Amino acid sequence: MNSPDAETRPKPFWLDGNFAPVFEERTETSLKVRGEIPRHLNGLYLRNGANPPSGMSMDWFLGCGMLHGVRIENGEALWYRNRYVQTPLLDEEMPSAESRAKPENSIANTHVIEHAGKILALAELSLPIEMDSNLETVGPYRFDGKLERNMTAHPKICPKTGEMLFFGYSMRPPFLMYYRVSAAGEIVQAEEIEVKGATMMHDFSITENNVIFMDLPIIFDFEMRAQGGLGIRFDDDYGARLGVMPRCGTSADVKWFDIDPCYVYHTLNSYEDGDEVVLEGCRLVGYMTKDMVKPPLPTLHRWRMNMRTGAVREEVIDDLGVDFPRVPDALVGQHHRYGYFAQFGQDAPTVDAFHRYDMTSGTKTSHILPDGRQGSEAAFVAGEGGSEDDGYLMSFVYDPSEDRSDLVILDAANLADAPLATIELPVRVPAGFHGSWVSN
Ligand SMILES: [Fe+2]
Structure with missing residues (x-):
């Protein structure tokens, strides 16, 4: 039972406005489209997010996962669906740390990816949960019994080899494991780091x-x-470092670079540049310290690690508060010119705008959402041409005046322009975390 002052206390941001969960699983097939969906886009846009079925959770990161998906074919939006990722945690009002400690009991709220024909809903302290292309749950996925522990929600798929590379961290030893998965979906290396x-x-x-x-x-x-x-x-004594390891290497091969203490939820990308390995990501300073009043905004930062000399050089790229960084899937691990980001609000991670940073010219192009509309992460979907920015940004955008959401398709090369297409949904899609375009 709620205490009397719980009734009057303001709701935390993750249970309020468009962060609040929705309670109905829907299938909608008559979707109105404004503008034109590029006809060569054939696939499924999937996005995950926290959606506590009880309406309550202790943190934005702790609500059980719900997938939202829109299937697009030949210029038409065929359907929208939303489904809970089915795990035993759905039965608990607020899943306890003890329940969440079982690897198959996934919160399953953070990301959804496709690799080797499997769609996996991911949360970093659990096993992946396999889903089907209608957003129904298949169950915990163990890579033919080769994965017994948790998997990060941010694996990386190499566009050149098709390999999926990932890690799993743990609160108890071994604290860090590294895995290499072949293009066919088989774990071919598992290393303690x-x-x-x-x-x-x-x-x-x-x-x-x-x-x-x-x-x-x-x-x-x-x-x-x-x-x-x-x-x-935040721990004042732990230190901060980045470790570069050959993909097929072992713990002994990791070259560590000490950096100024900070936290990074999300990397944009990395690439090799002569003797240097370059990492770009959204850096938080002062996060979870004793003095933190509210979380600082992440800003785009670059670390250049010299593999020959062991030196590291840090560069501030911009001071705007941005996160949910993306490059085209085809450039993961390769040199990129452009990075795409969502701009966060001052008081909550509401997405008020999308930005494209041009690392060559140091300029940015922005798409400011009008009339209080709020976006979420935008996935980059490749176009038909060969240039790096030939493609689209796809994101769910909430319209507070109608209390419902659209799936918006923006032209990445002309980001400031009005959307190419707006797929109107009869429902609200809560602000969530990460998603993927799964091409047919
Ligand atoms: Fe994330």
């Missing part, structure tokens, strides 16, 4: 020949965790 302790490692990055681990000072505090919530805090 030595790190000092249990840190919340949300993402990593790859280049053509290497993977990059981010060993950063957000640690788990088990006393805090026992009270519910994430149970994480």
